[in-house]
Amino acid sequence: MKLYAAGILASLATISSASVLAADYGALPPLRPAYPQQWETPVSDPLRIELGVRYWYSIGKQEHQIGSFNQTTDSKSHVGEVFARIEDHETRSYLEAFGGYGVAHDGTYTTNGTTQSLPAYRLGYAGADFAYLPFGGESVGLGFVTGYQYTNDSPDTGRANFYTGGSTQVGGLYQLSGGNSQINNFEFHQLKLGLATKFDTGSFDILGEAAAIPYSWVTGTYGALQTVNNTTTSGQGSAAAVNGHAYGATGKLMVGFKPTENLAIRVGGRATYLTGEYDVTYRTYSIPNTTSSAVAQQNYIVEHNPFSMLRYGALLEVAGSF
Numbered sequence: 001m002k003l004y005a006a007g008i009l010a011s012l013a014t015i016s017s018a019s020v021l022a023a024d025y026g027a028l029p030p031l032r033p034a035y036p037q038q039w040e041t042p043v044s045d046p047l048r049i050e051l052g053v054r055y056w057y058s059i060g061k062q063e064h065q066i067g068s069f070n071q072t073t074d075s076k077s078h079v080g081e082v083f084a085r086i087e088d089h090e091t092r093s094y095l096e097a098f099g100g101y102g103v104a105h106d107g108t109y110t111t112n113g114t115t116q117s118l119p120a121y122r123l124g125y126a127g128a129d130f131a132y133l134p135f136g137g138e139s140v141g142l143g144f145v146t147g148y149q150y151t152n153d154s155p156d157t158g159r160a161n162f163y164t165g166g167s168t169q170v171g172g173l174y175q176l177s178g179g180n181s182q183i184n185n186f187e188f189h190q191l192k193l194g195l196a197t198k199f200d201t202g203s204f205d206i207l208g209e210a211a212a213i214p215y216s217w218v219t220g221t222y223g224a225l226q227t228v229n230n231t232t233t234s235g236q237g238s239a240a241a242v243n244g245h246a247y248g249a250t251g252k253l254m255v256g257f258k259p260t261e262n263l264a265i266r267v268g269g270r271a272t273y274l275t276g277e278y279d280v281t282y283r284t285y286s287i288p289n290t291t292s293s294a295v296a297q298q299n300y301i302v303e304h305n306p307f308s309m310l311r312y313g314a315l316l317e318v319a320g321s322f
Contacts, residue, residue, distance in 0.1 A: 046090040052319025054081040056100065056270065058123070060107075060311040062155065062186075066240075066280055066302060068112075069225060073155040075107030077123050083319075092133045092141055099126035109157045111224075120156035122185075125149055129209075131196040145196035145209055151188040153309060159183060160226040162236040163285045165295055173290040175232035182223040182239040188274065188309075190216035192250055205264070207254045216246040218278050218307075227282045227300070233290060237283035237297060244278025244305075254317060264319045271312035279303045 056079040064071045081100030088094065102123035108115050127149030133141030159181035166178035194211025225240040249272075256266030280302040285295050 234286035246276025
């Protein structure tokens with residue numbers, strides 16, 4: 001009888017303990033659920049990369065004046081260009097690198113009133129721009145752009161012959177010998193600073209720039225410049241080297257539509273104008289005494305020679321983004 005009563009008491013104690021534990025467990029806070037899937041990867045990437053190609057139908061004009069020497073060049077060029085642009089939507093900025101090269105040219109050049117067909121041309125450029133657009137809303141941006149561009153804009157307007165400093169004896173008398181020539185090579189290192197804007201609705205966009213070129217370094221060789229008349233005893237001893245500076249302005253406007261999310265087709269135009277002056281340095285050779293093989297050398301500089309350069313034309317662009 002005692003054993004039976006003890007069993008009943010043990011059973012009641014077990015049931016009571018289970019009830020207390022169940023009540024305590026129900027009072028505990030619920031377990032934290034798993035992190036959502038969006039927490040592992042960002043909802044959107046702030047960076048957007050665009051790669052593309054452009055065709056530029058470019059019209060150019062150069063004017064040079066060095067003393068009594070005047071030369072003007074008018075040209076039309078077909079230019080292929082590639083570019084890459086990285087946009088950061090969080091900072092509302094973009095960085096663009098580009099480069100282009102002319103593959104076909106035609107035109108004329110006029111030297112002191114005489115006009116001839118342009119036989120060849122070299123046109124190439126490369127540069128980079130950085131823009132910051134802090135003003136505006138989600139689809140409109142307005143701000144500032146700065147950049148650097150290297151340009152080689154060199155028409156082939158002939159070559160001037162010059163002596164290389166040798167002498168030879170002819171009929172008992174000495175005269176200058178050895179000759180050479182060089183092509184035109186005009187190089188421009190230009191900085192720009194101005195305004196940029198962007199309007200983008202997702203399926204349609206407008207990109208624009210208007211900037212000043214506060215400084216451009218002009219350097220190279222004016223191979224067509226004949227500084228002095230060559231004779232058997234005196235003449236030009238080098239090609240004319242140019243070194244100077246310029247300033248001007250540049251602008252670009254592109255209007256595009258996006259047939260798909262990652263494809264853009266744009267049309268527009270671009271123009272650049274530079275004006276300034278450069279110094280011309282060259283060397284001469286002469287034989288003071290025709291009975292001697294000694295050759296005298298003299299260096300010359302012609303300062304403050306004005307020039308200008310204009311290049312503009314239509315652009316067609318196709319770009320893909322990711």
